[in-house]
Amino acid sequence: MEQLRLEPINKVNGSVTLPGSKSLSNRILLLAALAKGTTVVENLLDSDDIRHMLGALKQLGVQVSLNDDKTVATVQGVGGQFLTPAEPLFLGNAGTAYRPLTAVLAAVKGDYELVGEPRMEERPIGHLVDALQALGGDVSYLKNKDYPPLKIVGGQINGGDVEIDGSISSQFLTALLMAAPLFNGDTNITIKGTLVSKPYIDITLDVMARFGISVTHDDYKTFTVKGAQQYQAVERIMVEGDASSASYFVAAAAIAGGEIEIKGVGAKSVQGDIGFAKVMEQVGAKIDWYDERLVVRKGQLKGVDIDANAIPDAAMTLATVALFADGPTAIRNIYNWRVKETDRLHAMATELRKVGAEVVEGEDFIEITPPKHFNDVAIDTYDDHRIAMCFAMVAVGGKPITINDPKCTYKTFPTFFNVLASVSQ
Numbered sequence: 453m454e455q456l457r458l459e460p461i462n463k464v465n466g467s468v469t470l471p472g473s474k475s476l477s478n479r480i481l482l483l484a485a486l487a488k489g490t491t492v493v494e495n496l497l498d499s500d501d502i503r504h505m506l507g508a509l510k511q512l513g514v515q516v517s518l519n520d521d522k523t524v525a526t527v528q529g530v531g532g533q534f535l536t537p538a539e540p541l542f543l544g545n546a547g548t549a550y551r552p553l554t555a556v557l558a559a560v561k562g563d564y565e566l567v568g569e570p571r572m573e574e575r576p577i578g579h580l581v582d583a584l585q586a587l588g589g590d591v592s593y594l595k596n597k598d599y600p601p602l603k604i605v606g607g608q609i610n611g612g613d614v615e616i617d618g619s620i621s622s623q624f625l626t627a628l629l630m631a632a633p634l635f636n637g638d639t640n641i642t643i644k645g646t647l648v649s650k651p652y653i654d655i656t657l658d659v660m661a662r663f664g665i666s667v668t669h670d671d672y673k674t675f676t677v678k679g680a681q682q683y684q685a686v687e688r689i690m691v692e693g694d695a696s697s698a699s700y701f702v703a704a705a706a707i708a709g710g711e712i713e714i715k716g717v718g719a720k721s722v723q724g725d726i727g728f729a730k731v732m733e734q735v736g737a738k739i740d741w742y743d744e745r746l747v748v749r750k751g752q753l754k755g756v757d758i759d760a761n762a763i764p765d766a767a768m769t770l771a772t773v774a775l776f777a778d779g780p781t782a783i784r785n786i787y788n789w790r791v792k793e794t795d796r797l798h799a800m801a802t803e804l805r806k807v808g809a810e811v812v813e814g815e816d817f818i819e820i821t822p823p824k825h826f827n828d829v830a831i832d833t834y835d836d837h838r839i840a841m842c843f844a845m846v847a848v849g850g851k852p853i854t855i856n857d858p859k860c861t862y863k864t865f866p867t868f869f870n871v872l873a874s875v876s877q
């Protein structure tokens with residue numbers, strides 16, 4: 453297995469330009485494909501999750517041309533007229549490809565099979581399938597009930613009133629919302645349970661609006677989407693920098709001496725994970741806010757007790773910042789960490805303990821007391837890009853660490869360790 457040795461970093465300094473947002477890239481590609489006309493997407497993320505969406509669109513007969521560094525895509529929208537692919541669509545472990553494609557393909561003519569990596573077969577999708585079936589969609593399980601892989605006989609969905617459980621993943625509601633304009637009639641969606649990861653719904657509504665579709669909602673409890681609508685191509689659309697990827701550099705500047713300018717997200721970001729920078733201000737980071745960038749400096753870091761339901765991805769970075777705070781940190785309301793790339797609650801607790809922290813792993817929270825002594829260990833990454841990236845903070849805090857299988861960052865941030873090296877001293 454490949455390992456990356458990270459020697460202690462004394463100071464960080466410089467400027468980082470973020471790669472495009474994963475969440476925005478995959479939403480924009482899918483809506484551009486569904487639209488009529490040509491959309492040019494700029495600052496597209498080049499990573500595994502996006503490659504899986506691009507691969508699926510190609511199999512569906514959508515023409516997408518990429519520039520040399522794969523950050524500009526020209527998408528020839530097919531107006532919802534997809535080809536039936538000869539082979540199953542392989543979507544890796546990309547939730548932002550698997551879930552929206554499931555809903556959209558249930559609503560357009562054709563036969564489809566959606567498959568993924570072994571971990572994808574352990575990530576539940578029953579709440580989305582229940583809602584699609586209740587609307588008359590022909591979606592069935594190829595192996596285990598409530599889990600991928602899926603078989604879909606796409607066709608006409610009439611719309612109507614439907615409930616969707618929002619308590620495990622917001623991506624199910626995102627998927628239903630993105631597909632609903634393709635249904636024949638209007639759809640009224642009621643959320644069952646408490647909606648998790650709510651800010652991701654704002655990303656969905658924002659992207660849908662850019663492609664000409666408006667959705668009304670009553671404080672995120674019920675949503676109404678008009679049926680039989682066509683997405684409209686957007687001449688040029690720019691993908692914001694990835695706010696979750698920004699979290700590592702916000703944290704690095706807060707932990708080490710020096711200053712990092714982070715270009716691509718700021719006060720105007722549509723991504724909820726920008727909220728991580730607000731949390732880091734509570735922790736003690738010094739941040740200057742601009743519309744589309746942040747400038748971050750070190751502060752005296754203290755432990756905090758936060759509800760991280762709105763920022764599940766960036767909150768993992770807080771768990772390693774906690775190693776350098778002057779008291780315990782509690783991260784709460786994060787049950788769905790357990791159904792992501794790995795059981796993140798258990799994996800983070802295990803690896804933080806290896807480093808020397810005292811950790812309480814609750815069913816839906818984690819409490820971290822900083823180590824008295826840091827152990828120089830090899831961190832297992834469980835095929836989880838965020839574990840690899842957030843444990844790099846140990847080196848930023850001046851302690852050596854080894855990261856096992858560092859290429860797992862390719863899911864969302866293939867150049868992560870190079871970018872970190874570029875600001876490390």
Ligand SMILES: O=C(O)C1=C[C@@H](OP(=O)(O)O)[C@@H](O)[C@H](O)C1
Nearest residue numbers: 475548621622623649652764765
């Ligand atoms: O809609 C999205 O783009 C995402 C929603 C979140 O998932 P959940 O809603 O499952 O928490 C997040 O963790 C994921 O990385 C991306």
Ligand SMILES: C=C(OP(=O)(O)O)C(=O)O
Nearest residue numbers: 545546547548765792793
């Ligand atoms: C949970 C994540 O990914 P996915 O979109 O596959 O859910 C993530 O990127 O942290």
